[in-house]
Amino acid sequence: MKKISVIIPCYNVEKEIDRCIQSLVDQTILLSQMELIFVDDASEDATMEKLSKWEEQYPESILVIHCEENGKQGTARNIGMQYATGEYIGFVDSDDYVEPEMYQKMCRIADQEQVDVVGCLYVREAENGSVVMDAQEREDAGRSIRINSEEDRKRLMTVGLPGGVWSAIYRREILMDHQLWFPEKIRYEDNYWGAFLLHAISGYYIINKPFYHYVVHDSSTIMQKDSMHHLDRLVIELMKVEEYERRGLLEKYHDEIEMGFLQLYFINTIRILFVRFREIPYDIIYTMQDNVKELFPDYQKNPYLEKLPQLQRELLKMVEIPLDKEKIDILAQGYRKVLRDWQKENGMLG
Structure with missing residues (x-):
């Protein structure tokens, strides 16, 4: 058995894939202990050819799978x-x-602390290598956190784990025992997977160092303008509510699930609609208003609301406001201005 399997989905990344692979084969953990699984997702450029060359160079540690x-x-x-x-x-x-x-440090800590997840911080970078966002340190880092009670689970649901699915390692036995699979053929699949991971683990450890470099490209999924795939996040959140109910978790963790829904389904999606769309899909916002009120009619009583930042609370007020296209455009212009001012204050604009 290998110590760790690292899974790397690949699609049209001929320009970036060599840097990614080099950083993996240069790990301080012995390469013989690693299993690097590259899944070529029907790339249309030279990605597959590059992957094949790396596989030939490291046949004992690199496996390439091609999807048609x-x-x-x-x-x-x-x-x-x-x-x-x-x-x-x-x-x-x-x-x-x-x-x-x-991976050497993560695996060592996972063994020593006997936790199901070991995560790390990450740095957000532009294509030219400049730092867009520094690593955000965590108060719960540097020690094992055990999930021994319902209250522990609730706290984990509210703070989450740092970064994305890519900034951690997971005990494979836990993933398999709980059948933790990703939704397929849809974006924002990690929002779904990560939510149910929190209900499977019994403990985690966060390293307060940025080991992962998250590179933002103008053409990346999260940056694309006027792309309807951004609305996949709405489908994912509705899928989560349905699965929570199927698993009998909705009543037990109602306030935490409700809060997560308000943030991911409504607040964060409104932000994306305001920033990533030149012409806002107004009907989507009306549907979002209706779904929040239908699924969580008493959401305004949620005890976590008071902990939201002021701007998020203001965006959430849109659920109850009768909106026409003119009002939505005014709100979007106001949000963009606030965002630009914040970026300038934090040195994120030239």
Whole structure:
């Protein structure tokens, strides 16, 4: 058995893939202890050719799987997990890269502390290598956190884990025992997977160091303008509510699930609609208002609301406001101005 299996979905990343792979084969953990599983998601450029060359160079540690049909990251990750044999599983996005000591330190801590997840901080970078956002340190870092009670689980649901699925390693046995698979052929699949991971683990450890480099490209999924795939996040959140109910979790963790829904379904989506769309899909906002009030009619009583930042509370007020296109445009212009001012204050604009 390998110590760790790292799964890397790849789609049209011929320009970035060499840097990603080099950072993985340069890990301080012995390469013989690693299983690097690259899933080519029907790339249309030279990605597959590059992957094949790396596989030829490291046949004992690199496995390349080619998909004839594009199934998006969720499908690619699921395929990779089915091939994984490592004690731990990690994920890396193919246009990102990692620090050399990342997996050695994570695996060592996972063994020593006997936790199901070991995470780290991350740095958000532009394509030119400049730092867009520094690592955000965590108060719960540097020690094992055990989930021994319902209250512990609630706290975990409210603070979450740092970064994305890519900034941690997971005990493979836990993923398999709880059948933690990603939704397929849809974006924002990690929002779904990460939510149910929190209900599977009994403990975690966060390293207060940025081992992961998350690179933002103008053409990346999260940056694309006027793309309807941003609305996949709405479908994912509705899927989560349905699955919470199926698993009998909705009543037990009602306030936490409700708060997560308000943030991810409504507040964060409103932000994306205001920033990523030149022409806002107004009907979507009306549907969002209706769904919040239908699924969580008493959401205004949620005890976590008072902990929201002021701007998020203001955006949430839109649920109750009768909106026409003119009002939505005014609100969007106001939000963009606030965002630009904040970016300028924090040195994120030239």
